[in-house]
Amino acid sequence: xRRGTRRGICREAVLEAGAADPAWLRxxxxxxxxxxxxxxxxxxxxxEWRYTDVGRMLPFDExxxxxxxxxxxxxxxxxxxxxxxxxxxxxxxxxxGRVVSVELDGAAAAQGxxxxxxxxxxxxxxHGVESLLATDAVPASDGKxxxxxxxxxxxxxxxxxxxxxxxxxxxxxxxxVSRPGTATFTRILVVAEEASRISFxxxxxxxxxxxxxxxxxxxxxxxxxGAQVQYVSLQRMGRGGFYLANQRTLAERDSTLDTLxxxxxxxAGRVDLNARLLGPGANSDMLxxxxxxxxxxxxxxxxxxxxxxxxxxxxxYKGALDGAARGVFRGVIRVHExxxxxxxxxxxxxxxxxxxxxxxxxxxxxxxxxxVRCSHGATVGQLDAEALFxxxxxxxxxxxxxxxxxxxxxxEVLSRLPLGGVADKVSRAIEAKLRHV
Amino acid sequence: MPSNEIIQGLGLxxxxxxxxxxSEPVFKTxxxxxxxVVRQISARKDEPEWMLKRRLKALRIYDAKPMPQxxxxxxxxxxxxxxxxxxxKPQEQMERSxxxxxxxxxxxxxxxxxxxxxxKILAGVGAQYDSEMVYxxxxxxxxxxxxxxxxxxxxxxxxxxxxxxxxxxVIPAADNKFAALNSAVWSGGSFVYIPPGVRLETxxxxxxxxxxxxxxxxxxxxxxxxxxxxxxxIEGCTAPVYSTxxxxxxxxxxxVNRDAHFRYxxxxxxxxxxxxxxxxxxxxxxxxxxxxxxxxxGSKLTMKYPSCFLVGEGAHGEILSIAYAGDDxxxxxxxxxxxxxxxxxxxxxSKSISKGTGRASYRGLCKVYDGAxxxxxxVECDALLINETSRTDTFPYIEIDERSxxxxxxxxxxKVGDEQLFxxxxxxxxxxxxMALIVRGFIEPIAKELPLEYAVExxxxxxxxxxxxxx
Numbered sequence: 001x002r003r004g005t006r007r008g009i010c011r012e013a014v015l016e017a018g019a020a021d022p023a024w025l026r027x028x029x030x031x032x033x034x035x036x037x038x039x040x041x042x043x044x045x046x047x048e049w050r051y052t053d054v055g056r057m058l059p060f061d062e063x064x065x066x067x068x069x070x071x072x073x074x075x076x077x078x079x080x081x082x083x084x085x086x087x088x089x090x091x092x093x094x095x096x097g098r099v100v101s102v103e104l105d106g107a108a109a110a111q112g113x114x115x116x117x118x119x120x121x122x123x124x125x126x127h128g129v130e131s132l133l134a135t136d137a138v139p140a141s142d143g144k145x146x147x148x149x150x151x152x153x154x155x156x157x158x159x160x161x162x163x164x165x166x167x168x169x170x171x172x173x174x175x176x177v178s179r180p181g182t183a184t185f186t187r188i189l190v191v192a193e194e195a196s197r198i199s200f201x202x203x204x205x206x207x208x209x210x211x212x213x214x215x216x217x218x219x220x221x222x223x224x225x226g227a228q229v230q231y232v233s234l235q236r237m238g239r240g241g242f243y244l245a246n247q248r249t250l251a252e253r254d255s256t257l258d259t260l261x262x263x264x265x266x267x268a269g270r271v272d273l274n275a276r277l278l279g280p281g282a283n284s285d286m287l288x289x290x291x292x293x294x295x296x297x298x299x300x301x302x303x304x305x306x307x308x309x310x311x312x313x314x315x316x317y318k319g320a321l322d323g324a325a326r327g328v329f330r331g332v333i334r335v336h337e338x339x340x341x342x343x344x345x346x347x348x349x350x351x352x353x354x355x356x357x358x359x360x361x362x363x364x365x366x367x368x369x370x371x372v373r374c375s376h377g378a379t380v381g382q383l384d385a386e387a388l389f390x391x392x393x394x395x396x397x398x399x400x401x402x403x404x405x406x407x408x409x410x411x412e413v414l415s416r417l418p419l420g421g422v423a424d425k426v427s428r429a430i431e432a433k434l435r436h437v
Numbered sequence: 438m439p440s441n442e443i444i445q446g447l448g449l450x451x452x453x454x455x456x457x458x459x460s461e462p463v464f465k466t467x468x469x470x471x472x473x474v475v476r477q478i479s480a481r482k483d484e485p486e487w488m489l490k491r492r493l494k495a496l497r498i499y500d501a502k503p504m505p506q507x508x509x510x511x512x513x514x515x516x517x518x519x520x521x522x523x524x525x526k527p528q529e530q531m532e533r534s535x536x537x538x539x540x541x542x543x544x545x546x547x548x549x550x551x552x553x554x555x556x557k558i559l560a561g562v563g564a565q566y567d568s569e570m571v572y573x574x575x576x577x578x579x580x581x582x583x584x585x586x587x588x589x590x591x592x593x594x595x596x597x598x599x600x601x602x603x604x605x606x607v608i609p610a611a612d613n614k615f616a617a618l619n620s621a622v623w624s625g626g627s628f629v630y631i632p633p634g635v636r637l638e639t640x641x642x643x644x645x646x647x648x649x650x651x652x653x654x655x656x657x658x659x660x661x662x663x664x665x666x667x668x669x670x671i672e673g674c675t676a677p678v679y680s681t682x683x684x685x686x687x688x689x690x691x692x693v694n695r696d697a698h699f700r701y702x703x704x705x706x707x708x709x710x711x712x713x714x715x716x717x718x719x720x721x722x723x724x725x726x727x728x729x730x731x732x733x734x735g736s737k738l739t740m741k742y743p744s745c746f747l748v749g750e751g752a753h754g755e756i757l758s759i760a761y762a763g764d765d766x767x768x769x770x771x772x773x774x775x776x777x778x779x780x781x782x783x784x785x786x787s788k789s790i791s792k793g794t795g796r797a798s799y800r801g802l803c804k805v806y807d808g809a810x811x812x813x814x815x816v817e818c819d820a821l822l823i824n825e826t827s828r829t830d831t832f833p834y835i836e837i838d839e840r841s842x843x844x845x846x847x848x849x850x851x852k853v854g855d856e857q858l859f860x861x862x863x864x865x866x867x868x869x870x871x872m873a874l875i876v877r878g879f880i881e882p883i884a885k886e887l888p889l890e891y892a893v894e895x896x897x898x899x900x901x902x903x904x905x906x907x908x
Binding site for chain 1: 849
């Protein structure tokens, strides 16, 4: 960021972000900027933003679009987080909204897998980017923030897996945001062609900030017929961070498209996740885990759109809330007309650990087909007294016992994700957080 | 799945309460609503100045509030209201004996079976015809114990202090647009007072009939249940079938004092041209129990969420809701429980059936405020879909600010299973009988909470809908 030349979020910033872009992308940015300008900021009067007063929480006039990272490579904290990971098929590092390094396993590259900076892929005219970027998954017309992202994104990831290629090890994105008061706009585009397999982990970290710092992310994932895709988001920003993401997954016939959202860090997080089941036999497991303390505020807005018949989706979001933290879960299962034979489930469970914590749960169903199996459940409760008693009777101190019960409660989510390395990492992060409680 | 003819036959088409009575009102306001109409209503009722002022203030609140953008489709409501009669007085005065009620009106209630039910199972009956109560009576046994069961107008006249102390305190005019409308133009409804310790053994009933075309009915009911008292109040509603839409918007306020038990039952069976937008709320004090039993079978659109504000320690609230949405009907119903005091408990059970192009939506709120220690609440919703074109939604809101609270919500949606049908048919039932049995089994948990006569009526209604289902 050039000190003293504040621009803020404005049209000049859009032009600058697209300065080296091809014409189609510049046009797309400008169109997105117009949509952004025409849409009002979501207010708490709208159902979907009822519990997150984004206008109050996010000082738009003071945010400065981030302009890329330090040339000196990933900082120590990010490097330490990366060292905890098991081996990867590919690794991409992004600092302050710019990709600083890309590594891809030679075998995967030889099979035609593409892992690239999204900015470079767009500029180089890599096949698929123009047709799929901000079109079918998270277009600017989706809302105020998708429009802002489509106008201002600076970089991100393009991951392409050709037909029939099965990548067994995880591809990882490690993101670092360093500058207070900035707004970072990142996009992730994953395309898994027919019968391919890929898992992608997107981790974001930052130091603590004195002023609100925005990390905005648009995630677009396509799984073609019979493909198997996993997307994991680990949000571990420091205090002051505001994580705002729009994620959409498009699962075609007989494909599996699973997601996990983990929110541990930042001062506020809002994730809009829309899973679309587009073909018969499509399947989405949607997992979420949040653990808030102090004044952290996490808001998840999920939807399961059953467009095609005979698809399945199963959502489980679990949260523990301590201090004066607030957790909001709003989820909807929409069974569209004609989507007979749908199996759709949705569960949200909350654990309140302190007198000042607040949990809000809004699990909705909208069903326009009759031959369906749908259910949803939501609970808000306290630590299981029996489990505590049992652990304490085995000689554990109360505090330690409580930690174990919380870990067990949240652990159910991790146990459903067959990605060992991620589960270990998240468990460790939760444990570290519990020690502070 | 049942065959198409069977689906057709399941219709609520044979609405048996759709008849019109030929009766002339003694007075009605011109169509539409403004301050003059409000003044006329107040003057006709010979009201004290404070009430007129309240009405006019409520009208200003109504005008200022926007139409709700959620729930059902209200896009044509404004047009409907512009040609609605907001007040129509059917007879000069309310009667205490059926013999004094004009013949045509009496006949209407006889066809609805009200006088008969009164003789057999009720402690008292109020009957409203268009905008006014035409009949109100309470059995001597209860009157002598100090029970008051009167029209709301007589409540204001004869018990001004008690009335003014509670009126508009549970549901203020500014609560929502339609509560404001009702507060401006209310007419008819009951005033009920159960003295401390008095236990009514049989229910009180109010029956609401809209006869005239394009009428708006705005009954207002205020109920005060004294400490340790017990009572059950039943409300029924029907109307003729007209090609134009009618409007009904009631406000029901209930104060359930310490250790009292109160149950309020609604069997709403309006004709399918009725907008039914109702606010019902109970303030539940220490150790008291409130139960709402809410049956919504008729209307074009119902938006109605009976509420319990649990303000005293150990208060308990229960809402049992059943909705039946047939062709072109939208039942947007549910319940709200607000836990303010410690050790309060609540449960909401909702069952809905959507058939044809019907849509049943559950909408509810469970709110636990900080300090409502050990509050417990459970919400269960089941929805049954009969046809491909049927629709159901579930919109529960759960807001918990209290650590020691335990709250759960479960919902399921299913269709009538082929296996269930097959099993019953293999036991010798025809398809229609089997379908009726499955549907009855589905609503049984609610039907069994009704007094016997009403449970029988509800079952008969469901059977009627299933009748002729086969070819």
